[in-house]
Amino acid sequence: MDRKHIDYFISVLGKDNVLVTEEERICYSYDGTFNRGLPDVVLMPEKTEEVAKIMKYANEIKVPVFPRGAGTGLSGGSVPQDGGIALVLSRMNQIKEISREDLLVVAGPGVVTGKLHKAVEEEGLFYPPDPASSAVCTIGGNIAENAGGPRAFKYGVTRDYVLGLEVVTPTGDIMRTGGKTVKNVTGYDLTRLLTGSEGTLGVVTEVILRLVPKPQTKSTALIAFDKLVDAARAIGSIVANGIIPVTIELMDDTTIHCVEANNKIGLPLDVEAVLLIEVDGKAEQVKSDIEDIAEICRKEGASSVEVATDKAGMDRLWKGRRAVSASVLQLGPTKISEDATIPRSQIPAMVVKLKEIAKKYDIPMPIYGHAGDGNMHPNIVADKDNPEEMARVKKATDEIFEAALALGGTLSGEHGIGLMKKDYMEMAYGKVGVDYLKAIKKAVDPNNILNPGKVF
Amino acid sequence: MEKKEILTSELQKEFNKCSRCGTCMAHCPLYEATGMEAFVCRGKLELLTKIEKGEIAWTDKLAEIFSTCLLCGGCHYGCPNGVSGEKIIQLARKNMVETRGLGPIKKGVFQHLLNNNGTLNKAGKLMYLSSKFKVRPLMRSLGILKLFPKNLYDLEKMVPAFPKKNFRQLMADKLPQKELSNPRYTVAYFTGCVTQLMNPQVGVAIVDLLTANNVKIILPEQGCCGMPALANGDYKNGLDLVRKNVESFQKEKVDYIITDCASCLGAWEEYPEYLQDESVKELTDKVMDINRFLIEVLDVHFEPQLADGEKPIKVTYHDPCHLKRTPGGKTCPRELLKRLAPKYEFVEMKFADSCCGSAGSFMITHYDVANKIGEKKYKAARESGANIVTSACPTCIMHLADGLQEDKNIEVKHVVELAASCLPKEQQTKIK
Numbered sequence: 001m002d003r004k005h006i007d008y009f010i011s012v013l014g015k016d017n018v019l020v021t022e023e024e025r026i027c028y029s030y031d032g033t034f035n036r037g038l039p040d041v042v043l044m045p046e047k048t049e050e051v052a053k054i055m056k057y058a059n060e061i062k063v064p065v066f067p068r069g070a071g072t073g074l075s076g077g078s079v080p081q082d083g084g085i086a087l088v089l090s091r092m093n094q095i096k097e098i099s100r101e102d103l104l105v106v107a108g109p110g111v112v113t114g115k116l117h118k119a120v121e122e123e124g125l126f127y128p129p130d131p132a133s134s135a136v137c138t139i140g141g142n143i144a145e146n147a148g149g150p151r152a153f154k155y156g157v158t159r160d161y162v163l164g165l166e167v168v169t170p171t172g173d174i175m176r177t178g179g180k181t182v183k184n185v186t187g188y189d190l191t192r193l194l195t196g197s198e199g200t201l202g203v204v205t206e207v208i209l210r211l212v213p214k215p216q217t218k219s220t221a222l223i224a225f226d227k228l229v230d231a232a233r234a235i236g237s238i239v240a241n242g243i244i245p246v247t248i249e250l251m252d253d254t255t256i257h258c259v260e261a262n263n264k265i266g267l268p269l270d271v272e273a274v275l276l277i278e279v280d281g282k283a284e285q286v287k288s289d290i291e292d293i294a295e296i297c298r299k300e301g302a303s304s305v306e307v308a309t310d311k312a313g314m315d316r317l318w319k320g321r322r323a324v325s326a327s328v329l330q331l332g333p334t335k336i337s338e339d340a341t342i343p344r345s346q347i348p349a350m351v352v353k354l355k356e357i358a359k360k361y362d363i364p365m366p367i368y369g370h371a372g373d374g375n376m377h378p379n380i381v382a383d384k385d386n387p388e389e390m391a392r393v394k395k396a397t398d399e400i401f402e403a404a405l406a407l408g409g410t411l412s413g414e415h416g417i418g419l420m421k422k423d424y425m426e427m428a429y430g431k432v433g434v435d436y437l438k439a440i441k442k443a444v445d446p447n448n449i450l451n452p453g454k455v456f
Numbered sequence: 457m458e459k460k461e462i463l464t465s466e467l468q469k470e471f472n473k474c475s476r477c478g479t480c481m482a483h484c485p486l487y488e489a490t491g492m493e494a495f496v497c498r499g500k501l502e503l504l505t506k507i508e509k510g511e512i513a514w515t516d517k518l519a520e521i522f523s524t525c526l527l528c529g530g531c532h533y534g535c536p537n538g539v540s541g542e543k544i545i546q547l548a549r550k551n552m553v554e555t556r557g558l559g560p561i562k563k564g565v566f567q568h569l570l571n572n573n574g575t576l577n578k579a580g581k582l583m584y585l586s587s588k589f590k591v592r593p594l595m596r597s598l599g600i601l602k603l604f605p606k607n608l609y610d611l612e613k614m615v616p617a618f619p620k621k622n623f624r625q626l627m628a629d630k631l632p633q634k635e636l637s638n639p640r641y642t643v644a645y646f647t648g649c650v651t652q653l654m655n656p657q658v659g660v661a662i663v664d665l666l667t668a669n670n671v672k673i674i675l676p677e678q679g680c681c682g683m684p685a686l687a688n689g690d691y692k693n694g695l696d697l698v699r700k701n702v703e704s705f706q707k708e709k710v711d712y713i714i715t716d717c718a719s720c721l722g723a724w725e726e727y728p729e730y731l732q733d734e735s736v737k738e739l740t741d742k743v744m745d746i747n748r749f750l751i752e753v754l755d756v757h758f759e760p761q762l763a764d765g766e767k768p769i770k771v772t773y774h775d776p777c778h779l780k781r782t783p784g785g786k787t788c789p790r791e792l793l794k795r796l797a798p799k800y801e802f803v804e805m806k807f808a809d810s811c812c813g814s815a816g817s818f819m820i821t822h823y824d825v826a827n828k829i830g831e832k833k834y835k836a837a838r839e840s841g842a843n844i845v846t847s848a849c850p851t852c853i854m855h856l857a858d859g860l861q862e863d864k865n866i867e868v869k870h871v872v873e874l875a876a877s878c879l880p881k882e883q884q885t886k887i888k
């Protein structure tokens with residue numbers, strides 16, 4: 001990048017917040033996928049005004065800007081394309097206000113989600129969205145991707161908690177959307193439009209999030225099923241009986257065998273699936289819910305049910321689920337985590353279809369994830385350096401998306417489109433829909449500066 | 457540029473499992489202090505991929521990035537895929553040293569000072585003189601200052617008073633007096649550089665504790681454990697030290713080898729791997745941290761009494777990274793402290809098991825960052841209300857003492873110093 005541009009950025013941000021060496025830039029060229037893109041410069045602003053100045057200048061010199069939180073995304077959403085500016089927002093990490101009366105928190109986009117959880121829980125409050133990376137990912141990134149997580153089944157996703165935003169527009173102006181009220185119909189709902197816009201419509205510089213009271217207690221059950229389809233059906237039955245657990249996590253037989261090979265936890269090896277179900281709320285409600293769930297699952301063909309109510313017991317039951325991600329890597333070095341999502345009623349059909357696809361293309365595909373909300377996470381395990389295998393992976397992925405759409409589902413439940421699924425956008429959205437998205441993008445970002453090449 | 461083979465095949469397999477998920481960022485003290493991704497494991501592994509492929513070369517910048525790691529292992533134990541970041545980074549440093557050399561400062565320290573106890577003692581003596589007479593000009597003329605990087609001033613602050621006599625000199629005429637007629641065990645004491653040169657009272661405390669418990673102690677010929685050289689990628693000098701220590705200790709017939717330094721312990725545990733010689737395990741299996749030896753093997757007990765009106769002294773404990781994950785590494789030091797009641801009252805401090813930032817020579821080469829990491833620790837130590845902060849690693853102790861030097865009501869000591877102070881008066885050696 002031209003020295004005079006670098007000098008300008010240094011004049012705005014100070015020397016320490018402008019990274020120019022190739023070695024440092026490489027460290028901002030990736031996310032949690034195998035996508036790569038080397039930025040020309042890395043900028044680490046600390047204030048909204050600095051972000052605005054950067055955006056204005058980028059429009060002047062026509063250089064693209066790629067916003068980035070912690071870089072843990074799973075769709076390539078923050079990865080730079082053809083150089084440009086990596087705009088790292090992790091230094092805007094202040095929690096500015098926690099209000100027990102208004103049940104809200106005001107925070108900078110760089111606040112780590114797990115730290116926000118801890119801070120509000122110390123006040124007896126609760127912020128439910130809990131993406132798997134919450135120990136490192138940032139609130140700003142969660143808003144850009146509209147992140148979910150296991151607790152989404154009961155509590156919903158990030159979008160359901162965003163009350164208001166401060167945003168720097170793609171042309172470098174500062175704007176506020178929404179506010180501190182739950183009810184707000186003043187103008188278009190830009191808060192919702194920006195949440196999940198994958199950093200293409202604005203740079204979030206402050207967020208106001210809705211909170212709920214912290215649940216009193218919780219309880220966990222580990223339930224084994226001889227038949228995977230029975231497990232899938234049990235999920236529907238639980239909901240149909242009026243119980244909404246916090247999470248329903250599913251692990252299929254491939255996953256169970258991987259976990260046991262690595263960890264010897266004692267999961268049953270002769271079953272096709274286990275469900276890990278957690279309920280929360282007041283003590284009596286939790287007790288009766290978990291008993292009802294056990295009963296329903298037995299009726300649906302569960303071969304064993306184990307319940308834990310104390311922390312040690314729950315940790316033991318969760319241990320297997322937590323070990324999944326590492327354990328499946330024994331099948332191959334590269335894990336591609338898909339998150340095609342389908343209506344809950346279609347889970348049994350989807351599971352059958354996924355097994356067929358895995359067999360057809362001879363690809364290890366452990367199935368696990370947030371089955372409760374239809375967000376299945378079939379994980380393709382392969383070797384990214386094996387082109388022949390990666391060609392089969394591509395075909396399998398195509399079929400997974402087709403199957404999900406045919407069952408009334410969608411391409412992505414929580415990871416976003418980014419780079420990885422944009423080729424499927426028209427298939428999912430239709431030409432009219434994609435044109436509509438493009439029209440919005442063009443209206444607010446006429447120079448196509450902000451995160452170009454993503455989503456569509 | 458050509459491709460490079462840097463890792464062992466086993467580590468390469470682990471390395472390939474890194475998916476750049478970023479979980480290491482939640483476990484890296486350096487990332488917490490700096491927010492810079494080049495300093496966290498994920499960033500370094502991405503760079504290493506490019507070094508392996510021959511896409512980038514070892515530049516000064518790259519060397520600086522790879523030198524900025526505490527090798528605390530936090531990333532490894534937090535990694536969902538179990539990638540040993542600290543081992544991979546250490547081997548990357550080895551490749552860096554092989555490719556571009558070590559630099560004159562570290563070379564001097566590793567080759568001449570650490571490799572030979574005699575020379576190291578000489579350096580210690582000079583440092584003592586320097587601290588006593590403020591003869592920095594003299595040291596400069598002797599070339600000693602050049603052995604240390606620019607922060608010598610801070611180093612001097614950190615080790616304000618080099619003692620006149622080092623541990624071996626202090627013990628020279630005392631150890632034979634402590635011959636026991638029918639000892640329960642015979643142990644070899646690997647003293648470590650800091651106890652030998654800077655904190656001899658720690659070694660004296662250990663001699664007193666073991667003698668009081670009818671354990672014979674011998675001090676075999678020994679050099680530095682090798683960790684400072686190995687950690688900095690200097691395998692040539694590091695392995696030399698490792699070999700010499702192994703040869704020397706193999707000559708002795710002992711039940712255990714004890715150490716008061718978590719880093720020495722960590723190094724010794726890796727000796728078979730460094731030498732790629734399984735037979736060395738027979739020797740290294742005998743190595744044990746002194747706290748664990750006192751609790752699990754000797755099951756020591758004390759009867760310290762409070763005088764009328766005397767109040768218990770509040771004491772807290774900091775977990776050294778290289779001790780906390782070993783068997784009994786977290787429990788034994790705490791148990792030992794609890795057995796010193798009522799003279800001492802153990803209180804847990806916040807963030808007790810997070811890295812203090814010292815990481816051996818890191819606190820000297822990267823003084824400012826090390827201090828930034830330490831700040832969280834210093835604050836937690838103050839808030840614990842303790843009058844004494846203890847630990848079981850001499851470098852952690854130095855670093856914490858430096859960070860807490862303004863706090864006149866807080867002392868930083870090794871756990872065994874407190875334990876020895878609870879022995880009956882006649883069993884305590886007085887150091888002049």
